[in-house]
Amino acid sequence: MQGGGKRAGGVGSPPTIAEDSPAPHYHGHRDRLRARFHETGGDALPDYELLELLLFRSIPQRDVKPLAKDLIQRFGSFAEVLGAPISRLTEIKGIGPGVALDLKIVEASLRRMAKGAIAKRPVLSSWSAVLDYCRMAMAFAEREQFRILFLDKKNAVIADEVQQTGTVDHTPVYPREVMRRALELSASAVILVHNHPSGDPTPSGADVRMTRELIDIAKPLGIAIHDHVIVGRDGHASFRGLGLI
Missing domain, CATH: 1.10.150 (DNA polymerase; domain 1)
Structure with a gap:
């Protein structure tokens, strides 16, 4: 049966705009x-x-x-x-x-794009690109993450891995596991990175103690800890820049 007043286009079609109607x-x-x-x-x-x-x-x-x-x-x-x-x-x-x-x-x-800027390049000569990548990757995350950039003898990145993800204010870090992974990759050095979801990148006492423990374990293995960087919405903090390494 044919009904009257039915709009062209079928049931559920959006209303059409007349050709002479002004654009939104x-x-x-x-x-x-x-x-x-x-x-x-x-x-x-x-x-x-x-x-x-x-x-x-x-x-x-x-x-x-x-x-x-x-x-x-x-x-x-x-x-x-x-x-x-x-x-x-x-x-x-x-x-x-x-x-x-x-x-x-x-x-x-x-x-x-940010990761591509540091791939296969000596990171110590492109440090600003490293910081840009770390901020892009982690600064706005809602939970703490602990990331490691593993470097070869030329300080080029051979692996970029998130080792742990924790809570809003804590991430468990296992130094011996970090070194085990560095040895598996034949890394000569590492850069440690983690974020502070609070936004403030200031290192905590626990951050300093953990970093020094990693340095103590890495040194006999011939693995250098180039830096530990903390990123947050309000900027970043470098342990080396602060004189903590």
Whole structure:
């Protein structure tokens, strides 16, 4: 039986916009923001506008400026939005699992780029790239992680491994296991890295004691501890730079 007043496109189809209907107001904003990015690059944009540019592709049919501002307000910065776990991202109204996954893909891509900057290069001559990678990989994690960069005789990275993941303020570290892995990889040196989810990278007394224990075990084995770096949202701390190694 044929019913009257049925909209073309079938049940469940979205309403169509007449050809003479004005485009949604945010279309012009998107064009202007893309033009600004093209002209000046991302460094000239505030965090929320750079985030908008990412959200344009994930959410094509909505004004995402308020959403981008909500995300920055909740997490603090562009980097912290990308570093947030999916479970927390989806707590924000308007962020579904698909959008959250898109953001995590961007984070993984940036991490891969940062890792590529230190791959097969003497890390002591590209120290700023090492710090950038460590911050990208760990600074915004919600739990402590203990990472080790294993180096060969030329101080190039031969392995990058997260040895332990702990709680918000503690990660168990087993020095003999660290050295066992270094010997397995024939590493000549290591760089220790862990994060402080609190944001403050200041070494604790336990951090100092653990590092010195590792140095004592590594020295007879001919393995150097080049540095122990702590990263957090508020920056980083280098044991060597602080005179602790």
